[in-house]
Amino acid sequence: MISEYWPLYNLVLRTAHLELRFPTETELGELATVAAGGINRPGQRTYLTPWPELSPEKRGLFVIQNHWGCKAEWESSDWVLNLGVFADGQPIGMVSLRGKEFAVLREVTTGSWLGLEFQGQGHGTEARTALLHFAFEYLGAEAARTEVFQENAASQGVSRKLGYRPDGISRDVLDGQVIVSDRLRLTRESWRHVPHTPVTVSGFDGCEKFFLGDAPNP
Template structure:
């Protein structure tokens, strides 16, 4: 069975309303269709990713390829977990968590997107809270970091609600112009003392933890 070789397929993170897990290929196709219908208004540009610059078919294909790529490139020393977010059994978005040298740094980075038709219902906050529970309670992380454009208030509000604190800025070039992002950081101490929804984690066994670098050598082997 696939789970014998890739135990991440058995990982489940649940809140009262949501379930986060790896999608099947058919569910991945649903996610791709969802993204093609829009993750933000056409007159906005809240991400570096050019969500509205590609034809819907190419955009959908890119979502599928990104999931396959992240699984194929996974190592215990550098990984990206693309969790599909389900509400009432249907995919509504993606919550990403990634890390490099996690066994040493104990730090995760996050990003996410949510189908336009599912926004404004508190889903973004709840799925990030679920991811943070997996990071801190499940994987013993010490820090979680994220960033958003300074003129994109929704994810910044989610971060502040969950206890993140400002952690500087970053600057990128988008369409020939400088775009400034606010970096934010959540420490384990602040996470423990913050209000958060009840979250349960299933399937995080020793084989699964090894894929996150827990139990593996702290330094990648050299050739």
């Protein structure tokens, strides 16, 4: 019955090897355990919010509370679609798609994390592809943006492989030091000229108003 009020529970993005969807509470606990097992290698930094460096228990709790918060704070003018990533039914990480004033700006940002044991197998590229397909082909996004630490070679590689182009830099403070991120941008036109794995979407009926409010989907 809850899906009558929150139809996003029915939304599923599928690729050849992955399924992206809202996790059940049990699955959310399993995803927290994956995160507790580690998502960064020693010395690696991937987020301005240094949650991957927390203790395993706090890292798992962060995943749970962040997921709950994204649902609780959802507004059609400012939303974060936070989905579990499953490979053959096994939880391996999470991805996020954010739209702020999306009905007007038609731009999204993406984020993701995978458990250490599931990295380096192409899952990150495949999961991001599913999010971008949904954003461009279902929500009518005009562009997707991301910011990546210059030292994060893996995420840089995924972005450029999918057609993102340089869009300047950002400078922030992390651990008392300046850290530089590359801003990257992918337009819908560029997306459609880059080969990528097929994606299918189910359960979108009834979800559109959560992303666009009363604005029409172009």
